[in-house]
Amino acid sequence: MEKFGRRALRMGAAGLVAALAITGCSGKDLEGGNTDSGNAQVTLKINFWGDMGLDQLKAKYEAANPNVKISLNTGEYQAQHQDLQKKLVAGSGAPDISAVDEGFIVQFREQADQFVNLNDKGAGALESKYLPWKWQASKSAAGAQIGLGTDVGGLAMCYRTDLFKAAGLPTDRAEVSKLWPTWDAFLETGKTYTDKTKKKFIDSATNLFNPILSQQPVGFYNEQEQLQMEGGPKVGFDVAMKALDSGISANLASFQPNWDQGFKQDQFAVLACPAWMLGHIQKTAPDQAGKWDIAAIPGGGGNWGGSWWTIPKQGKNVDEAYKFVEWLIQPEQQIEVFKTVGNLPSQPALYKDPAVLDYKKEFFTNAPTGQIFASTAENLKPQYLGKKNGPTRLAVENVINRVGQGTLKSADAWAEAVKEAEKAANS
Amino acid sequence: MALTDVRHARTEEPRHAPPKRQRFWLHRFDTKTFPYLMIAPFFLLFAVFGLFPLIFNAVVSLRHWHLIDKEKNGWVGLDNFTKLASDTDFWDALVNTFGIFVLSTVPQLLLALMIANLLNRKLRGATFWRIGILLPYVTPVAASSLVFAVFFSRDNGLANWFLSLVGFGQEQPLDWRAGTWSSWIAIAVMVNWKWIGYNALLYLSAMQAIPKDVYEAAAVDGAGPWRQLWQITVPMIQPVVLFTVILSTIGGLQLFTEPMLFDENPAQANGGYDHQWRTIAQLIYRVGWSDLNLGYAAAMSWALFLIILVVAGINALVTRRLGGGK
Known part of the structure; x- marks a missing residue:
């Protein structure tokens, strides 16, 4: 017995020594960040995905502010959001500034205590510049503003002029827009196309469901956080089912390798596209320049995606970070981003700016992208996004995809979708 | 004291x-x-x-810790575990995990045994073969899983091309991800590919410790190679067999990367649109980082830990009996 006691004591001592050794090297501050925001050197780490057009802006800002160094850290869309979430839970390691997309803004808005309330830094004065719904979407229930909007998606319908021509459909963007004033007319066009060419018309049924849902006055949840499946979701779901039953969908999962391959192999002829999608199409199928054009989306306006710049509270340089974000969303910088990557600003005053108004995209048969997307974003009826919007959307998309895979009958799908959505609402 | x-x-x-x-x-x-x-x-x-996460997890599993439904956050005792008992998602995931586990572990260990037996003979370039079978083990699992995800794709996959050579799937290519069995098999193939070589090498090293005269005596008594394998080799390498069984039980029940990357959109942690191949580890990830219900995810982790302990114990017992031990 006593022998064990001594052994335990010795082992404890040994462990203590080793523990001291380890903590000894971990030091205090590895990042070189400074707490005082005087003229000391400051490095701002910025996380985002894809290309947000920051490369030239970084150089410009660093030249004007020699004490600030900006470190751009791009990554994969979902991974960046999940990484931010993990760092918030861990309490350290988050970037100084993080982009947050519409698909995740609700999740982070609900954790507003983890972010700097930008109203405290004087962002309130900027409210009048923004589309009202854009300003509201990043505001917590208690009124804290966690992000300043960068871009909005707007919504239009991109289509392949060469494939339309081969199917005997019109190719001019005004005439194509007239083909589909409603979603039913859109489905009819799809059937005509598929009958004629034996090829699929749309990329996936979920990419019909989501834009249609965004056009509805009420989405998955009303403002009392009650699930409203029989309203907006049912409208979008029915169209998605009709599309699957008529066999016009290629059933490709968005942003995945097969989808990218689908572009190159002409597996679909139309794609619901927000402004930021243009860059993706251009990058995925560079040899299709001049073969794409942009028409109006059936059913009027809508929005898909768009981001905010947020400042996690755990950062050491929140003042410098805010200064940079405020500079980023000034008209001059927003227009530069629009020109380099195509992201549409979220400040309506800029839609009147000639730089946006007269802009034509060569890749898309010189479509006036500024005009097209600005009008859909401006005319949008704002929709409340519930707390569980993300998981609910995923659950319903899964059901649509099961019908696409042929493992669930479209007649049984709605009941299943309601069941899964309820489960997600209670998760 | x-x-x-x-x-x-x-x-x-x-x-x-x-x-x-x-x-x-x-x-x-x-x-x-x-x-x-x-x-x-x-x-x-x-x-x-190891220890700190385990204990911390246990503490968290007794709390309601939801990043969005924050009103109820606090101590809830065993509520998370009682919810777990009636959660069909959890039991479905458990069935999937066991299904894939059986499909991967049994062929894996049997094939490893055969290969080790072959490599135990006098071969030309023995080192070459031995290193060769270890290559899949050295390959990072994320890299190989991504390649397999393309291999098993519906439209342009190599697996379907092989099937078409034998006249299968002419009118409608097999959608590996749509069916339960096809997806289980695809994932089991990934696991087997990676671990067969590693296990074979373990078996081989144990086999080389068996004295040659035992085999000679058996051969004199008229035992063929098959009988020698099952009645001499296997009982004599039993400790290693036991080790591999326990190791692959732990690995099989914690299966995560392969099913995760098999999804068309891995970040959603779906495990199939009907969750037909979602394993427990995947479900934990989904509940924790997508549904943001950290307390419940912690309870699931602890349940998985207990399940692994029980199953590994049973497997060890059975293996010892089969190997002729006491």
Whole structure:
């Protein structure tokens, strides 16, 4: 017995020594960040995905502010959001500034205590510049503003002029827009196309469901956080089912390798596209320049995606970070981003700016992208996004995809979708 | 076991003739304390990365910790576990995990045994073959899973091309991800591919320790190669078999990367649109980082830990019986 006691004591001592050794090297501050925001050197780490057009802006800002160094850290869309979430839970390691997309803004808005309330830094004065719904979407229930909007998606319908021509459909963007004033007319066009060419018309049924849902006055949840499946979701779901039953969908999962391959192999002829999608199409199928054009989306306006710049509270340089974000969303910088990557600003005053108004995209048969997307974003009826919007959307998309895979009958799908959505609402 | 006990013991200890005090201390430090110092880093790392998460998880599993539904956050006792008992998602995931586990572990260990048996003969370029079978093990699992995800794709996959060679799937290509069995098989193939070589090498090293004369005696008695394998080799490498069974049980029940990357959109942690191949580890990830219900995810982790303990125990018992042990 006593022998064990001594052994335990010795082992404890040994462990203590080793523990001291380890903590000894971990030091205090590895990042070189400074707490005082005087003229000391400051490095701002910025996380985002894809290309947000920051490369030239970084150089410009660093030249004007020699004490600030900006470190751009791009990554994969979902991974960046999940990484931010993990760092918030861990309490350290988050970037100084993080982009947050519409698909995740609700999740982070609900954790507003983890972010700097930008109203405290004087962002309130900027409210009048923004589309009202854009300003509201990043505001917590208690009124804290966690992000300043960068871009909005707007919504239009991109289509392949060469494939339309081969199917005997019109190719001019005004005439194509007239083909589909409603979603039913859109489905009819799809059937005509598929009958004629034996090829699929749309990329996936979920990419019909989501834009249609965004056009509805009420989405998955009303403002009392009650699930409203029989309203907006049912409208979008029915169209998605009709599309699957008529066999016009290629059933490709968005942003995945097969989808990218689908572009190159002409597996679909139309794609619901927000402004930021243009860059993706251009990058995925560079040899299709001049073969794409942009028409109006059936059913009027809508929005898909768009981001905010947020400042996690755990950062050491929140003042410098805010200064940079405020500079980023000034008209001059927003227009530069629009020109380099195509992201549409979220400040309506800029839609009147000639730089946006007269802009034509060569890749898309010189479509006036500024005009097209600005009008859909401006005319949008704002929709409340519930707390569980993300998981609910995923659950319903899964059901649509099961019908696409042929493992669930479209007649049984709605009941299943309601069941899964309820489960997600209670998760 | 108070401190007084320790002091009491010290006065008693030196029985032999006492050497010089200093040297005595050095000697004692070298033989008694130093070994513990040497192994301390492992236990320290284990405490930080093994024991602490385990205990912290247990604490979290007794709380409601939801990042969005924050109103109810706080201690809830065993509520998470009672919810778990009636959660069909959890039991479905458990069935999937076991299904894939059986499909991967059984062929994996049998094939490893066969391959080890083949490699145990006199071969030309023996080192080449032995290194060769280990290559899949060296390949990072994320890289190989991504390649397999393309291999099993519906439209342009190599697997479907092979099937078409034997006249299968002419009018409608097989959608590996749509069916339950096809997806299980695809994932089991990934696991098997990676681990067969590793297990074969373990078996081989054990086989080489078996004295040759045992085989010679058996051959004289008229035992063929098949009988030699099952009645001499397997019983004599039984400890290693036991080790591989337990190791692949733990690995199989924690299966995560392969099913994760098999999804068309891995970040959603769906495990199929009907969750037909979602494993428990995947479900934990989904509940924690997508539904943001951290307390419930922690309860699931602990349940998985207990399940693994039980299953590994049963497997060890069965293997020992089958191998002819006591």
